[in-house]
Amino acid sequence: MRRIAILGATGSIGKSALDVIARHPDRFEAYALTANTRAEELAELCRQFRPRLACIADPAAGPLLRKLLRDAGLKTEVLTGAESLVEAATRPDVDSVVASIVGAAGLSSSLAAAHAGKRILLANKEALVMAGPIFMDAVRSGGATLLPIDSEHNAIFQCLPPEGGSFRDRGVKKVLLTASGGPFRLRDRSTMHGITPEEACAHPNWVMGRKISVDSATMMNKGLEVVEAHWLFGATSSQIEVVIHPQSVIHSMVEYADASVIAQLGNPDMRTPIAQVLAYPERIDSGVRSLDLATIGTLTFERPDFKRFPALRIAYDALAHGGTAPAVMNAANEVAVAAFLDRRLPFLQITTIIEETINRLGALPLQSLDDVLAADLAAREHASQLISRVQLSAA
Ligand code: NAD
Ligand code: MG
Numbered sequence: 047m048r049r050i051a052i053l054g055a056t057g058s059i060g061k062s063a064l065d066v067i068a069r070h071p072d073r074f075e076a077y078a079l080t081a082n083t084r085a086e087e088l089a090e091l092c093r094q095f096r097p098r099l100a101c102i103a104d105p106a107a108g109p110l111l112r113k114l115l116r117d118a119g120l121k122t123e124v125l126t127g128a129e130s131l132v133e134a135a136t137r138p139d140v141d142s143v144v145a146s147i148v149g150a151a152g153l154s155s156s157l158a159a160a161h162a163g164k165r166i167l168l169a170n171k172e173a174l175v176m177a178g179p180i181f182m183d184a185v186r187s188g189g190a191t192l193l194p195i196d197s198e199h200n201a202i203f204q205c206l207p208p209e210g211g212s213f214r215d216r217g218v219k220k221v222l223l224t225a226s227g228g229p230f231r232l233r234d235r236s237t238m239h240g241i242t243p244e245e246a247c248a249h250p251n252w253v254m255g256r257k258i259s260v261d262s263a264t265m266m267n268k269g270l271e272v273v274e275a276h277w278l279f280g281a282t283s284s285q286i287e288v289v290i291h292p293q294s295v296i297h298s299m300v301e302y303a304d305a306s307v308i309a310q311l312g313n314p315d316m317r318t319p320i321a322q323v324l325a326y327p328e329r330i331d332s333g334v335r336s337l338d339l340a341t342i343g344t345l346t347f348e349r350p351d352f353k354r355f356p357a358l359r360i361a362y363d364a365l366a367h368g369g370t371a372p373a374v375m376n377a378a379n380e381v382a383v384a385a386f387l388d389r390r391l392p393f394l395q396i397t398t399i400i401e402e403t404i405n406r407l408g409a410l411p412l413q414s415l416d417d418v419l420a421a422d423l424a425a426r427e428h429a430s431q432l433i434s435r436v437q438l439s440a441a
Contacts, residue, residue: 146195163188374425
């Protein structure tokens with residue numbers, strides 16, 4: 047029986063993970079569930095899954111959560127505050143941690159799981175983008191196992207040979223990261239200015255949280271994933287190629303020295319990679335229907351357009367600069383995406399804000415978690431200032 051902590055249980059990935067767990071009560075126990083502010087939703091999940099521990103980051107939501115669980119006759123222990131997420135991630139009884147909080151808010155709990163030597167099932171790509179070398183050191187020194195949930199990285203993980211080592215030792219030439227191209231793949235840049243949050247969040251193939259949906263629309267999601275692939279697999283930027291594949295059926299590929307290309311395919315449903323990492327190295331039912339290739343008929347591929355989608359170029363540049371540049375990029379993106387979702391920033395300005403923030407703050411050496419947190423804070427402040435200037439000039 048594997049005891050699982052789900053950080054971000056009320057989110058899109060959290061709920062998909064619970065869906066898989068519910069199919070295998072003989073294998074998995076939802077030991078701890080966490081949420082940010084939504085006490086009612088977390089209480090509903092507790093009624094369904096009866097975890098030992100429920101954590102809510104917002105202390106103000108604690109009393110309501112306690113009352114709802116008491117009313118339901120549950121003995122679930124309740125903890126509140128940001129530190130409670132770390133507690134859920136490190137409890138000795140917990141075997142695997144589904145790290146599915148969105149954004150930098152997931153860093154401390156993901157990192158704590160690494161230090162505690164857990165099996166980390168990582169969806170929270172922002173943690174790795176911000177703090178890549180620190181995170182990977184924590185995984186090594188803590189004796190943790192890091193398994194990727196992000197569909198592309200999960201595909202690459204499945205296509206790589208099981209034994210470790212460098213790409214050269216394993217005969218790997220490069221990874222091919224597929225991207226759907228998002229909702230605006232075919233749209234002319236001159237018509238992108240008035241894009242609304244509703245349009246940006248309507249992804250053609252995937253149903254996801256709002257932040258990652260906007261990231262997919264700007265293609266910053268693929269940019270974050272390039273950095274994620276660098277840290278997860280030790281690939282250099284020239285060993286990571288992005289290919290647009292609008293059907294989202296091939297989730298990514300690995301090319302070997304002999305020019306063989308191995309791909310992983312499946313319907314676009316996150317329960318597949320989640321089930322793969324939950325049961326790894328075994329295989330279990332995910333609830334996802336079989337791929338019907340004859341009905342799909344055609345799989346197509348295109349080169350990414352770095353001019354219409356500058357986010358991808360910005361991310362490759364940030365990876366090349368190294369140090370704190372990816373942390374700055376991530377923080378500026380989070381602030382700009384939140385402002386866009388709040389209708390305080392036009393769509394095309396998201397990448398402008400990110401680029402200007404990186405240009406201003408540059409790349410500092412990254413040696414400690416403090417370096418990461420300082421870069422994150424400085425980037426948030428600078429991006430917020432830039433955004434208020436955009437608003438002033440629009441007023
Ligand atoms: P979501 O917005 O649906 O859910 C986010 C979860 O994080 C919620 O449970 C929320 O309560 C929690 N949360 C948010 N802010 C928090 C805070 N400050 N403190 C504590 N908890 C907080 O997001 P999602 O789409 O499920 O994405 C989660 C992560 O998985 C992201 O890093 C995303 O990039 C990654 N991911 C998602 C998908 C997908 O299909 N949704 C695919 C690949 C990777
Ligand atoms: Mg992905």
